[in-house]
Amino acid sequence: MARRLIQFTPPKPTRAERAERRELIRRLEDSARPEPSSRRDRALPEPVVPGPFGPGLTEAGYWNLAKLAVPAHRVTSQHLAGIYPFVADTGAGHAGPVVGVDLNADALWHFSPWDAYADTSDRGTFSTNVLVLGAYRSGKSAVVKTLAVRSLAFGHQAVVPSDSKGEWVVVAEAVGGTVIRLGGGGTARLNPLDRGPRRTDSTDEQDELLVRQRRAATLITLVEMTVDTGRLTAAEHAAIHLALERAVAGTRNRPTLRRVHAELEAIAVDAATDPELRAAASAPRFALRRFVEGDLSGLFEDESTVSFDEEAPMVVVDTSELFARGGLVAQLTQVCTTAWVQAVISDRGARRTRYVIREEGWRDMSSLAALQMYQQWLKLSRHYGISNIVILHKMGDLDAVGDADSQERSLAYSIVGDIENKFIFRTNHQSAADLRARLDLPAAHVEMARQLRQGQFIGYVGQFAYLVDAFATSTVWEYGLFETDDALLGEKTAAGQVDLAFEGDDLDRIWNAPAEAGWRKEAP
Secondary structure: OOOOOOOOOOOOOOHHHHHHHHHHHHHHHHHHOOOOOOOOOOOOOOOOOOEEOEOHHHHOOOOOOOOOOOOOOOOOHHHHHHHOOOOOOOOOOOOOOEEEEEOOOOEEEEOOHHHHHHOOOOOOOOOOOEEEEOOOOOOHHHHHHHHHHHHHHHOOEEEEEEEOOOHHHHHHHHOOOEEEEOOOOOOOOOOOOOOOOOOOOOOHHHHHHHHHHHHHHHHHHHHHHHOOOOOOOHHHHHHHHHHHHHHHHHOOOOOOHHHHHHHHHHHHHOOOOOHHHHHHOHHHHHHHHHHHOOOOOOOOOOOOOOOOOOOOOEEEEEOHHHHOOOHHHHHHHHHHHHHHHHHHHOOHHHOOOEEEEEOOHHHHOOOHHHHHHHHHHHHOHHHHOEEEEEEEOOHHHHHHOOOOOOHHHHHHHHHHHOOOEEEEOOOOHHHHHHHHHHHOOOHHHHHHHOOOOOOEEEEEEOOEEEEEEOHHHOOHHHHHHHOOOOOOOOEEOOOOOEEOOOOOOHHHHHHHHHHHOOOOOOOO
């Protein structure tokens, strides 16, 4: 069978014919595509359902036999917040009074050291003490007053052992508290050697040992702060302990500085006493003479004329008149008032939770004995239901404790560094290095602390940090009551009220007055 082979060659179009064909295709495409009148009329294209290997087999696009693998990507929380702006921290919970606004979680920030200590989750703490650190006019005092006053509704008592500036007096009077005024012609007298109430949870031996240690530490601190050397010899320690034992026995366990001074004089002139002990009694005797006959007489040398009001919401010892007499008088006064307060409130059987607010906290660390007692007091604070609030302007304040590289200064830095709860307010450039070296704060937090506004602080509670704006929740009454600058919102009355002249709705007045008064000032 024969085969016929036919070959067909299509005609080759000319250039003009090809151009005409392209133009025809373009007009057909334009006529088939509707022109939208606006952006709203533009519909989304129909979704393309790819096959098992992608749209390459059906749409003449790509195709891939393997699944697309996207590698993991690391990003900082600052950039992640820009991608997911509604992701925020869960906050510190809702236990305790409102202190401010958590700027990260955009929610109210509550704080109570006792609730944080009782929290068994990862947000709990192991201490009830609080370190407050910040530069002048950063809002430290106002925020601490806010915390103390708002905690009164939760049954917590606030105690200020030494109000050196008189700032807490008006606050105590406003909330119905008790004010004990020392100096200035007053008749109040505090005995720093008071025994205090019997501790219900300890044996007789344990209770007597604690009382003896506190009394001896108070005497040694007062003497070391007064003598020129600043350090006592072993013989001088022995003389003080002997005089204290005789004073306790001679007053039926109610010793006073006057009686200890008299016993030291007796030791110094007693021929039967060891010659070294007689000579060693001289320096402590002259140191205590300042309380008996000197510029501090009438304040601490005899038995107390006032008592601690355990039912008052706030107890303030006003020492502002004495602090004007000089730095040494201020330190001696603070040691005596703090010892008197500690003797009264260190009783677990009282079933009271108290804030002990230590303004100028470095003054309580004036000697090695005071530091050791201070450290023991901080460790026992949760046992007694106490939260010590230690207020410092900067870590450099502790440089006034002892000499450089001394045991006293190292112990002071160790005590402050061990406080787990911290409120870090705006700090100066010179203090930034101390925050890194002494408190081991992250570099980002240190830089943030330099840029904080008044009333803002970084709150460290346990292992978590919060950025809090305390003044965002303050009322006009609190602004006027807690203001410590000269430019007040109005005149304070004896009851702590603020006389403001505003017109309009009361609610508008409450929220607009702080801004109109210029309270919120940018940090210089």
